[in-house]
Amino acid sequence: MRSPSSTPDSTAPLSSSLTTMEGADRSAKKASSPALHSSGTLRGMSSTPVPESSQGRAQARKKKIPSLRRPQSVVTVVVGPEELAESFIIHKDMICHHSSYFAKAFNGKLLESKTQTMTIPDIDTDPKDRDGNVILLAQFWILAHRFGVPTLQNNIMDGLRPLVECIEGEALKGFLHYAYDVEGETMLKRLAADRMAWATSAKGLQVWMSGGHLPEGLLEDIIMSLKKDHVHGLEPTTKFGTFGSAKEYYVGEEEKVVIPKQEK
Template identity: 30%
Template sequence: MASTAATEAKKKPPTFSSLSISQTTVTVLIKTPSKPPTSNVFPLKSSSSAAEHKFVIHKDFICYHSPFFSAAFNGNFEEGRTQTMTLVDVDPVLFAIVVNWIYSKVVANEKEERPDLVTCAKIWLLGDRFLMRSMQNEAIKHIHAYLGAARGVELVEFGEFCTIAAAIKHEDNPLARIAVIMMCWSKKTFDAWVDRVPYSIFLPAAKALRKCREKVDPYKMPDEVCWEGIVEKLFVKDETDKGKA
């Protein structure tokens, strides 16, 4: 049976020792459109120029961790012929975090610190786009730790986090689930954001809180609002790794 490029790339993980010999690299170009000039006196012509950020990455590494890039760079697409991909709708700062994760398996910013809540949510989204399940699950761990440490404290970023979570159309939405749980667990968070979070976050939270009030067993919290032990339930299954992300 013929194997797909993605399956082939998953057979053997690359190691840093392999970098001691010549390795094939691929290039990912991130183009960010320049803001058009403005004037209160007269209109100015819009510039079509864009800032370009170049990432040169070892092919074995990026293709092993991302079936999305593996299919592109090993297939018959233009990316396969040129070994170059151009992305115009990705924040280069976020993509730098992705590249760092490819080599280190750590979700960290340029200061080698855990990114903020909203950045972790955006990294989760990029992981979903690039089919990088292990990176998504690492981002979820950070989100869980961030929210867990902030329970009882009003979160400045929580509204934006909920907006990102609500925009996800997947039937199983880990970001929305953890946002709902946070609304239920932290009274201060609920009071601060109840009239500002998207309805798709508020409604499940309200239903879960009603279920808490009506629960028969006073010593057992409904699954919808259980904080402890929730993080692994929010993991995305990686089919290529037989469920082990």
């Protein structure tokens, strides 16, 4: 993966059957909500409402974790470009339990359900640590978002939320643009908008705006953030205000799987 400030690498296509599955998912989503994508080449679409806090989603029924007391079938996931690909053998019930994406791929009428192997070439298997882990954690969150692993997303958010509040300058700019390079509604965008709305001075925000440093769609989301009572009556804890804890940006199990957009 690369920072949004640089030119994204071309995304290699997935297997034909997986592409068919993703195409079907796209058609189904168009009728109800904007498709979510995870690729550095995507553009933010923030004209739609920011998703509500997942606190109301906590009532969702939790699935029972599969038992490993008995022998389990396994699947193979091959990650990375062909010359650097790494293979991982994983208990099928376990990966399908935690990821709706893999559950759809390995169960059903797709090629992956027959071969029990999935190849994902468009993932960097050797990411570079930079910007105090902010971009790296954001990339990891999007990856978990793409594969429908909400528990992992929420664990990542616990570490990402305080970092986003503290970063400034180029590190903050990189995070904002990365968050808004993803199409559709995400809690990562909401975090970015709340950061600029509630932890940036009026003078500082003016500099960001006049310098053209804000990604497309962020200003509208900042305005909407300032109009919402999303901090539940908390008193300001910093010089410029406050925004919610990490739990404000948790996602629930009904979060839709992200469909990777193919590079043209």
